[in-house]
Amino acid sequence: MNIHRKPRIAIDMDEVLADTVDKLIEVYKERHQHEVLLSDMHGREFGQTLPANLASSVKQYINERGFFRNLKVMPGSQDVVKALTEHYDVYIASAAMEFKYSLEDKQAWLEEHFPFISWTNIIFCGHKILDVDIMIDDRIKNFVTFNGRKLLYSSPHNFLIEGFERVNNWPDVAAKLLST
Numbered sequence: 001m002n003i004h005r006k007p008r009i010a011i012d013m014d015e016v017l018a019d020t021v022d023k024l025i026e027v028y029k030e031r032h033q034h035e036v037l038l039s040d041m042h043g044r045e046f047g048q049t050l051p052a053n054l055a056s057s058v059k060q061y062i063n064e065r066g067f068f069r070n071l072k073v074m075p076g077s078q079d080v081v082k083a084l085t086e087h088y089d090v091y092i093a094s095a096a097m098e099f100k101y102s103l104e105d106k107q108a109w110l111e112e113h114f115p116f117i118s119w120t121n122i123i124f125c126g127h128k129i130l131d132v133d134i135m136i137d138d139r140i141k142n143f144v145t146f147n148g149r150k151l152l153y154s155s156p157h158n159f160l161i162e163g164f165e166r167v168n169n170w171p172d173v174a175a176k177l178l179s180t
């Protein structure tokens with residue numbers, strides 16, 4: 001690490017800053033009167049908890065305009081990210097090319113909930129190939145080509161994955177990256 005610059009952190013959005021699973025749960029409750037509990041997921045993707053006749057609809061809902069626009073903010077994330085910006089170069093790194101309206105929805109969501117993050121520090125991308133020192137992400141596929149410090153943010157789908165440094169919530173991130 002170059003000591004003349006602040007360390008860089010890349011922070012993921014879905015399931016790290018934004019509660020995407022909560023939105024999916026709401027969608028299936030509203031449109032199908034089908035209730036998924038977080039405990040049903042435990043180590044599985046949301047779609048894997050659905051009955052066969054509903055499983056293929058997940059992609060359709062994620063592709064709707066607005067899906068990513070009104071996700072709940074993960075508790076504590078705004079304050080901790082703000083505090084991180086004092087000690088680190090903070091980037092928000094989110095895949096935003098796969099689903100049709102995700103880029104504009106995610107941009108508007110960030111502007112509303114994280115207005116202190118400049119556009120220069122937003123990386124909307126396909127694969128996350130990033131020159132940063134620390135990554136916070138819930139998907140280990142994003143760690144494959146990354147040699148820095150990896151913080152796996154706990155999400156129901158990754159509960160059974162072992163061998164990574166984990167953070168379970170934003171106070172955990174603060175404890176690891178802001179203390180001392």
Ligand SMILES: [Mg+2]
Nearest residue numbers: 012014015138
């Ligand atoms: Mg994610």
